[in-house]
Amino acid sequence: MPDFLPEDSVGIVSPQRFHFDEPLSLRSGKVIKTYDLMVETYGELNAEKSNAILICPALSGDHHAAGYHSMDDKKPGWWDVCIGPGKPIDTNHFFVVSLNNLGGCAGSTGPASINPDTGTWYGPDFPVVTVRDWVNSQARLADRLGIQQWAAVIGGSLGGMQVMRWSISYPERVRHAIMLAVAPKLSAQNIAFNEVARQSITGDPDFHAGRYRDHGVIPKKGLMLARMVGHITYLSDSAMREKFGKATQEIKEASLNLGRDLRAGKLSFGFDVDFQVESYLHYQGERFSETFDANSYLLMTKALDYFDPSVDYDGDLSKAFAKSDCRFLLVSYSTDWRFPPERTQEIVTALLKAGKQVSYLDIEADEGHDAFLLPVPRYMQAMTTYLNRVKQEVAN
Amino acid sequence: MRADLEIIQKWIKPGSRVLDLGCGDGSLLAYLRDNKHTIGIGLEIDNQKIDACLHKGIDVIQQDLNKGLGNFETHSFDTVLLTQTLQAVHYPDLLVEEMLRIGKNCIVTFPNFGNWKSRAYIAFKGRMPVSNFMPYQWYDTPNIHFCTVRDFDDFCRAKNIDVITRTVVDNKHRDSAIIRAFPNLLSEIAIYHFARGHQGGK
Numbered sequence: 247m248p249d250f251l252p253e254d255s256v257g258i259v260s261p262q263r264f265h266f267d268e269p270l271s272l273r274s275g276k277v278i279k280t281y282d283l284m285v286e287t288y289g290e291l292n293a294e295k296s297n298a299i300l301i302c303p304a305l306s307g308d309h310h311a312a313g314y315h316s317m318d319d320k321k322p323g324w325w326d327v328c329i330g331p332g333k334p335i336d337t338n339h340f341f342v343v344s345l346n347n348l349g350g351c352a353g354s355t356g357p358a359s360i361n362p363d364t365g366t367w368y369g370p371d372f373p374v375v376t377v378r379d380w381v382n383s384q385a386r387l388a389d390r391l392g393i394q395q396w397a398a399v400i401g402g403s404l405g406g407m408q409v410m411r412w413s414i415s416y417p418e419r420v421r422h423a424i425m426l427a428v429a430p431k432l433s434a435q436n437i438a439f440n441e442v443a444r445q446s447i448t449g450d451p452d453f454h455a456g457r458y459r460d461h462g463v464i465p466k467k468g469l470m471l472a473r474m475v476g477h478i479t480y481l482s483d484s485a486m487r488e489k490f491g492k493a494t495q496e497i498k499e500a501s502l503n504l505g506r507d508l509r510a511g512k513l514s515f516g517f518d519v520d521f522q523v524e525s526y527l528h529y530q531g532e533r534f535s536e537t538f539d540a541n542s543y544l545l546m547t548k549a550l551d552y553f554d555p556s557v558d559y560d561g562d563l564s565k566a567f568a569k570s571d572c573r574f575l576l577v578s579y580s581t582d583w584r585f586p587p588e589r590t591q592e593i594v595t596a597l598l599k600a601g602k603q604v605s606y607l608d609i610e611a612d613e614g615h616d617a618f619l620l621p622v623p624r625y626m627q628a629m630t631t632y633l634n635r636v637k638q639e640v641a642n
Numbered sequence: 643m644r645a646d647l648e649i650i651q652k653w654i655k656p657g658s659r660v661l662d663l664g665c666g667d668g669s670l671l672a673y674l675r676d677n678k679h680t681i682g683i684g685l686e687i688d689n690q691k692i693d694a695c696l697h698k699g700i701d702v703i704q705q706d707l708n709k710g711l712g713n714f715e716t717h718s719f720d721t722v723l724l725t726q727t728l729q730a731v732h733y734p735d736l737l738v739e740e741m742l743r744i745g746k747n748c749i750v751t752f753p754n755f756g757n758w759k760s761r762a763y764i765a766f767k768g769r770m771p772v773s774n775f776m777p778y779q780w781y782d783t784p785n786i787h788f789c790t791v792r793d794f795d796d797f798c799r800a801k802n803i804d805v806i807t808r809t810v811v812d813n814k815h816r817d818s819a820i821i822r823a824f825p826n827l828l829s830e831i832a833i834y835h836f837a838r839g840h841q842g843g844k
Contacts, residue, residue, distance in 0.1 A: 573701070594703060595713040601659075603681070605696060608704045624689055631696040 248314060248322075254330045255322065256288040256313035256337050263353065264390055270348075270383055273552075276373040279362060283387055284309045284346040284353035288329060289337035291391070297640045298393045299335060300384060301325065301344040302401030302408035305476070305546045306538060308352035311344035312337075327621040334629035339637045340397065348383050349375040349545040357456075357541030369541055370456025377404075377553045381411040388419065395419050397640050398633070402426035402618035403585065404546070407553045410593070413570040414555050420572040422636055424629075426618040427582055429589035430563050430596065431554035436584065439479055440547040446471035447540050456541050465540045470531030472543055477530050482581035482614030490522040563596035574604040575632050577625060579617035605632070645815025646725060646833065647673050650749055653807065653835045654678050658720035661685070661744060663707055663737075664727035668695035675700070708732045711740045719745045726831075728752040729785040738801070747806065747837040754810070756790025756826040775813045775830065791826040794834065804840035809833040 251257050261284050270278045286309045291298060301311050303324075312329035314322055329335045329342055346354040349372060357372040364371075388396065399420050401409045406428030413423040432440070447453060450468030454461050481489075491503035507522040519525045559565035574597055578590035587608050597604040609625045611617040617625065647670055654660060656678045662671050665684025668691075674680040684702040686692050695702035705713075708731055722745030724737070729752050731737050741748040753776060763771035770780040778785065789797070791810060798805050810829030811817050821828040 591713065598683075598703075598713060598718070599715050601718065603701050604683070604703070605701045606703045606705075607692065627693060628696060631693050635696065635699045 259313040281355035291341040302405035351539035398422040443472035469535035473534040564599035668700035755788040
């Protein structure tokens with residue numbers, strides 16, 4: 247709980263629900279007839295409506311990107327390090343829009359919502375939504391807010407994929423596309439991890455083919471496992487060594503510990519938790535399973551797996567960017583092994599081939615894939631510098 | 643304005659696409675953008691210099707020249723620039739080949755090691771030259787491939803590179819008839835504008 251609100255916080259915020267009656271046609275061919283999107287905004291939209299920035303959420307991100315919902319909150323929104331007065335995404339100058347995507351579980355229409363056709367909750371019948379579908383729904387949100395063109399669309403990981411899709415599908419509506427820790431599409435290894443996560447969930451006896459709510463249960467164990475395997479891919483080896491490796495009586499230097507801190511100070515010679523990293527993963531999985539919907543998790547991983555904007559262009563990503571009219575900033579992080587720098591560089595190469603204006607930063611960071619969510623000084627500095635230019639453009 | 647920019651900008655066509663290898667703080671690209679309306683991209687590895695580029699609104703790619711330029715398409719730029727960096731790369735010959743592939747024409751500037759001061763330094767002191775202009779000791783210098791004007795002329799001939807213009811200046815980038823008469827002895831900085839298969843006189 248914050249005793250007082252930091253000066254660079256957007257403060258106490260409340261989400262808004264936007265209802266859409268116009269049916270949304272999905273890439274799968276299915277249609278969502280009506281839907282709600284949960285949205286938070288920070289800062290003020292200027293008279294020209296030229297200072298709006300869209301934040302595209304990653305896999306578990308929702309509309310609550312910055313600030314606090316109440317003074318009782320233990321933590322601020324998921325990207326509070328980056329959004330606020332005087333922060334890189336400066337709410338003194340920008341109007342920031344953040345949302346929970348369709349299929350999510352934080353209030354926007356998703357598997358836990360009521361299906362108007364059946365009168366009961368969607369569950370596994372909620373259609374598979376893709377990044378393209380999300381961006382189409384986000385464009386309608388922009389229409390509703392009266393925003394013709396975003397000053398910038400920003401996102402990391404799965405959020406970065408939405409940014410890429412914006413630049414391809416709505417070239418005239420984006421001035422700057424900022425993609426962090428992103429890849430042009432998933433590799434077999436990425437998909438393999440997602441499949442392990444899905445199998446964990448669907449194999450849980452409490453899953454009940456996705457209709458677990460009818461049975462008054464959730465596939466808790468499955469969700470935990472899914473989050474645990476996901477979480478491993480978000481951290482780097484070095485981040486884990488750092489996090490769980492202290493100097494001890496026997497091991498004088500923390501760097502020699504390799505992150506093998508013991509939970510109880512000694513080995514148990516049993517199959518319960520021995521090491522801190524185990525209990526950390528259990529805790530992360532546990533917490534996640536209490537807040538995230540299993541069907542939503544399945545949908546999110548599918549959206550990741552299906553993402554490949556080059557499919558419509560003979561596999562040539564540079565052709566996908568042919569009509570893009572924005573400037574691009576891409577950032578990768580040295581220890582990210584989910585989307586390593588080389589994967590981000592594939593996008594940079596495609597943009598160069600397409601003759602687009604692009605900047606690219608390869609940030610030295612120990613934090614792995616998660617680095618884009620953390621206040622890595624070099625990265626924060628670059629975001630600030632870049633967005634200061636955007637700020638000036640918008641002011642002129 | 644930096645004196646070398648004054649010389650280089652004459653060779654840049656208005657509105658052209660320019661790639662600056664080792665672009666530093668982006669001042670050359672910013673100058674060309676503001677005065678020649680070029681569309682430029684810089685390559686740089688230093689974090690602070692990259693930040694300076696972003697501050698100027700110059701597009702910059704964090705990339706090590708020594709790892710190649712395979713991510714750039716053939717003839718995707720009008721002019722490829724390499725200022726005061728040739729002597730610091732691992733494979734100057736391969737880099738120049740890549741510049742010729744990517745750009746329709748190229749501009750290279752480098753410190754002329756054939757300058758009389760360098761010669762005199764070695765001749766009289768018997769040590770590698772250290773000066774305000776090139777202030778490094780031999781063991782920690784980034785400059786691992788020094789060459790002279792005559793060396794580079796030979797290199798261009800051997801590699802079938804057409805020198806469109808060669809300008810030689812002192813370390814303040816001042817041009818003079820006497821330097822032009824004895825370029826390898828008197829010039830401190832050489833500035834080459836070159837291409838391959840160039841039909842002279844354009």
